[in-house]
Amino acid sequence: MAKVHNFSAGPSILPREVLEKAASAVLDFDNLKLSLLEISHRSKNFEAVMERARSLVKELMQLPDGYSVLFLQGGASLQFVMVAQNLLRERGKAAYIDTGTWASNAIKEAKIFGQVEVVASSKADNYRYIPKGYTIPADADYFHCTSNNTIYGTQIKEFPTSPIPMVCDMSSDIFSRRIDFSKFSLIYAGAQKNMGPAGTTLVVVKDEILGKTGRAIPAMMDYRTHISKDSMYNTPPVFAVYVSMLTMEWLVSNGGLEWIENINRQKAELMYAEIDRNPLFYGTVAPEDRSWMNACFLLKDPALEPEFDKMWKEAGISGLRGHRSVGGYRASMYNALPLESVQVLVEVMKEFERIKG
Ligand code: PMP
Numbered sequence: 491m492a493k494v495h496n497f498s499a500g501p502s503i504l505p506r507e508v509l510e511k512a513a514s515a516v517l518d519f520d521n522l523k524l525s526l527l528e529i530s531h532r533s534k535n536f537e538a539v540m541e542r543a544r545s546l547v548k549e550l551m552q553l554p555d556g557y558s559v560l561f562l563q564g565g566a567s568l569q570f571v572m573v574a575q576n577l578l579r580e581r582g583k584a585a586y587i588d589t590g591t592w593a594s595n596a597i598k599e600a601k602i603f604g605q606v607e608v609v610a611s612s613k614a615d616n617y618r619y620i621p622k623g624y625t626i627p628a629d630a631d632y633f634h635c636t637s638n639n640t641i642y643g644t645q646i647k648e649f650p651t652s653p654i655p656m657v658c659d660m661s662s663d664i665f666s667r668r669i670d671f672s673k674f675s676l677i678y679a680g681a682q683k684n685m686g687p688a689g690t691t692l693v694v695v696k697d698e699i700l701g702k703t704g705r706a707i708p709a710m711m712d713y714r715t716h717i718s719k720d721s722m723y724n725t726p727p728v729f730a731v732y733v734s735m736l737t738m739e740w741l742v743s744n745g746g747l748e749w750i751e752n753i754n755r756q757k758a759e760l761m762y763a764e765i766d767r768n769p770l771f772y773g774t775v776a777p778e779d780r781s782w783m784n785a786c787f788l789l790k791d792p793a794l795e796p797e798f799d800k801m802w803k804e805a806g807i808s809g810l811r812g813h814r815s816v817g818g819y820r821a822s823m824y825n826a827l828p829l830e831s832v833q834v835l836v837e838v839m840k841e842f843e844r845i846k847g
Contacts, residue, residue: 495831498809499640499784499822500662501682508736508826515732526732531725539732540721546738547692550747551671558717560693561731566661566680567595569691573657573676574600576713577632580704585609585630585654589646590617590639591815592659600634603705609633617642619776628653632675632699638663640683641813643786643820644779649673655699663783664692665741666825667751675699683783684825686734689727741825750825757823757832758782764836768843770794774818788818798842805838807831 496503519526520535529536544559562568573596578584582604586597588611600606607630610621617639626633632655638645640662649656655675664679671677675696682688693713700714709715715723721731741750762780765773765787774786789795802810812818821835 493806495805495807495834496809496827497807497821497823497831497835499683499813499820500680500824501688502809502822502824503826504686504733504737505740505826508733508740511736512729512733516729527729531722531728536728536732537722539728539735540726543731543735543738544721546735546742547694549742550665550738551677551694553694554672556698557694557696558713560695560713560716561690561721561726561734562693562716563690563727565688566592566659566678566691569659569678569693570596570599571602572693572711572713573632573634573678574603575705575707575711576700576703577655577657577676578604579631579702580604582631582703583607583627583629585627585633587611587621587624587633587635588613589620589636589644590642592640592661593634593636596634596636596659604631612644617644618774620644620646620779624650626650626652626654630654631702632657634658638666638781638783640784640822641816641820642775643781643784644775645781645783647779655696663781665738665747665750666754666783668747681730681734683822684737686737687730689730690734692734737826753829754782754823754825757827757829758785760829760832760836761785761821761823764839768839770843770846771839774816783822783824785821785823786812786816786818787821794842794846801842802835802838805834807835807838810835 515526547559584600585607588594588597588608597606610624612619612621633652634657636659656673657676658674660677661680662683664684666684677694679692681690695713765771771787771789774788789798810819812820
């Protein structure tokens with residue numbers, strides 16, 4: 491089978507060895523002669539998986555005491571709701587920065603629970619940069635940001651120092667670089683980019699910020715329910731948690747965040763250097779805010795798209811088309827994408843220039 495270079499924006503590429511281990515556990519898990527999918531989530535074998543997954547998150551994030559790690563369902567989109575429902579006080583206010591489609595969806599949901607102050611937005615400029623120099627109001631209940639804007643290809647390089655609890659949607663760049671995770675009071679991320687398959691969402695929350703809203707919260711929506719039951723209040727997404735555990739093991743055993751940051755930097759530098767150099771293409775976002783995960787670019791002459799598309803597809807590249815709402819191209823270079831795949835794409839772009847030039 492010819493190699494496919496998988497630039498999918500999510501669900502996206504996972505390490506080959508993780509897929510192999512996952513496939514084997516579907517047939518026979520822990521030598522039980524039973525599938526991972528057909529044993530109780532209360533069995534000691536699965537409880538060990540959940541415990542290991544939690545401890546890998548803590549190891550990768552180097553968190554101090556006082557945080558809980560949860561594996562929930564409902565995607566990052568449900569976190570748009572749960573964050574506000576659990577943190578926004580009755581008659582309270584929350585602060586958000588609007589840096590893209592997902593941030594704006596989070597804002598929309600928060601408005602159901604209280605007042606939302608959008609402290610900065612780059613919407614008027616088609617989200618092509620990350621706003622900076624804004625003030626976070628000290629009287630809001632929390633400040634929400636999105637570390638990486640998957641659709642527009644921008645990424646926060648330096649997080650603000652927030653006078654109030656800082657919440658971050660890290661769905662599309664979780665575990666891709668070293669950051670000071672202890673700056674955040676709540677972090678959430680859908681697993682399906684850097685962490686594992688679709689079906690679970692990582693939530694890391696500082697316990698002390700919970701229980702202050704004054705509203706009744708249904709059990710399934712209340713972080714405290716899930717904390718008190720170690721993410722087993724109801725049946726957890728066993729397969730997604732298991733594959734996330736394997737992916738984190740892969741990351742840790744290879745050298746952790748320092749190792750992957752180094753590779754991700756190389757991939758991004760190679761990709762953006764070609765976008766800038768090649769006269770047929772241009773990048774769509776402010777250079778200082780360029781995402782290491784999702785490089786968005788366009789052909790200067792859109793009429794060339796069918797020919798370019800044919801060429802990268804023939805080279806075994808998959809998933810390069812931009813999000814349906816913005817068009818153009820998006821090279822998603824998540825953790826498991828090898829440098830070699832970016833090299834192949836860059837060669838295709840050079841070859842295209844040669845043919846057209
Ligand atoms: N936030 C970000 C940054 C995302 O990229 C996505 C999905 N691509 C979401 C939220 C929504 O995630 P989900 O589909 O898991 O609800």
